Amino acid sequence: MNDNQLDKCRKRLEQFLIDLLDPVGRSERRYWGSVYVRGLLLDGERKSIEPMATRMPEGNVQAMQQFVGQSPWEWEPIWERLGKRMTAELEPDPVWVVDDTGFPKKGEHSVGVERQYSGTLGKTANCQIAVSLHHVGEQGSAVLGWRLYLPESWAQDKERRKAAGVPDEVDFKTKWQLAIDLIDQARSWGVPDRIVVADAGYGEATEFREALEKRALRYIVGISDQVGVWAKPPKISVPKYSGRGQPPSRYSYGSQKPTSVHEIALKAKTWKNVRWREGSKGWLESRFMAVRVQPSHGYVRGEAPHKDVWLLVEWPQDEREPTKYFLCDLPEAYTLRRLARLAKARWKIEQDYQQLKEELGLDHYEGRYWAGWHHHVTLVMLAQAFLTLETLRNKKNFWVDPATDAP
Numbered sequence: 001m002n003d004n005q006l007d008k009c010r011k012r013l014e015q016f017l018i019d020l021l022d023p024v025g026r027s028e029r030r031y032w033g034s035v036y037v038r039g040l041l042l043d044g045e046r047k048s049i050e051p052m053a054t055r056m057p058e059g060n061v062q063a064m065q066q067f068v069g070q071s072p073w074e075w076e077p078i079w080e081r082l083g084k085r086m087t088a089e090l091e092p093d094p095v096w097v098v099d100d101t102g103f104p105k106k107g108e109h110s111v112g113v114e115r116q117y118s119g120t121l122g123k124t125a126n127c128q129i130a131v132s133l134h135h136v137g138e139q140g141s142a143v144l145g146w147r148l149y150l151p152e153s154w155a156q157d158k159e160r161r162k163a164a165g166v167p168d169e170v171d172f173k174t175k176w177q178l179a180i181d182l183i184d185q186a187r188s189w190g191v192p193d194r195i196v197v198a199d200a201g202y203g204e205a206t207e208f209r210e211a212l213e214k215r216a217l218r219y220i221v222g223i224s225d226q227v228g229v230w231a232k233p234p235k236i237s238v239p240k241y242s243g244r245g246q247p248p249s250r251y252s253y254g255s256q257k258p259t260s261v262h263e264i265a266l267k268a269k270t271w272k273n274v275r276w277r278e279g280s281k282g283w284l285e286s287r288f289m290a291v292r293v294q295p296s297h298g299y300v301r302g303e304a305p306h307k308d309v310w311l312l313v314e315w316p317q318d319e320r321e322p323t324k325y326f327l328c329d330l331p332e333a334y335t336l337r338r339l340a341r342l343a344k345a346r347w348k349i350e351q352d353y354q355q356l357k358e359e360l361g362l363d364h365y366e367g368r369y370w371a372g373w374h375h376h377v378t379l380v381m382l383a384q385a386f387l388t389l390e391t392l393r394n395k396k397n398f399w400v401d402p403a404t405d406a407p
Contacts, residue, residue, distance in 0.1 A: 048365065
């Protein structure tokens with residue numbers, strides 16, 4: 001960019017942040033919020049406070065540390081404003097993607113840090129883990145919110161919690177429960193419901209799928225190859241009432257046993273090649289099949305059979321066995337290509353995490369406290385959203401400049 005382009009870009013950033021930073025309170029806070037976001041957007045490998053402050057004429061380490069680490073501003077109102085803005089911009093055909101990522105740490109005092117397995121790192125390491133919810137559409141994506149995972153050792157340690165400023169109301173929750181909290185939060189803003197996409201780390205939890213169904217949310221989630229289903233509707237009965245005690249309420253399945261999704265895939269004959277999107281080296285393509293099944297998780301508890309859903313399986317031509325399995329609570333009219341495209345929507349999140357960390361310093365925050373961590377990731381969300389809108393702005397016939405009379 002030349003100087004004129006940089007000046008216009010900075011003005012667009014200032015206009016973009018006016019309404020979004022309003023919830024932080026007085027003008028001094030809003031000023032340092034905008035300085036912090038600009039620091040995240042500038043070149044430079046390290047995006048912790050001191051390096052960012054040295055790269056800006058107005059940089060002030062003490063003021064920036066106070067704004068992020070000690071200033072008592074709430075981050076949820078900013079998430080809501082940003083979520084509504086980006087939901088309106090990023091159309092068409094969006095989905096909500098749930099995922100989590102690890103933040104490697106050297107010490108043991110940063111909030112939530114522990115030796116734990118991180119899929120991002122591919123190993124057990126000293127790290128923090130956070131669950132995120134993303135709005136993903138054809139034109140781009142945006143983070144809607146974060147939940148820092150608090151291991152049980154942290155949740156039960158009163159002294160450690162107090163030292164890190166963890167609120168009293170924050171209890172231990174599994175990652176799938178944190179994901180549901182994020183979804184409930186987004187829905188409370190009044191944004192439209194979307195199809196929820198998640199990998200097997202979430203889809204394996206029956207409770208997660210049931211929570212989505214309770215909220216009437218459609219989903220497509222990964223599962224392992226040993227998940228049981230009914231390939232054909234099972235014949236069930238309720239034992240006759242003897243007239244004594246409570247009437248029987250458990251369904252009997254007799255000698256019938258569910259079939260693993262792996263068995264169903266090996267017997268399938270209807271594999272088709274599907275292209276789901278064009279990559280940098282051409283179209284991405286693989287073999288898929290889909291069949292209607294009934295998940296069998298309730299049969300051990302004597303519950304009625306589950307409703308029909310899609311079982312989607314991917315089996316690349318050069319693999320000896322199927323590689324990925326999905327349960328899709330989606331209408332029967334959905335085509336195989338549409339199911340495959342939705343299942344593959346998670347690819348954008350890997351790019352998001354890479355940009356958030358490598359370009360915008362998501363995991364560079366060096367503070368130890370609950371509020372500071374949430375303040376930092378909120379400002380990173382704003383920086384990424386601005387970059388997304390700048391990218392869209394440069395596309396033909398796409399206009400996303402904020403109005404000059406924005407409140």
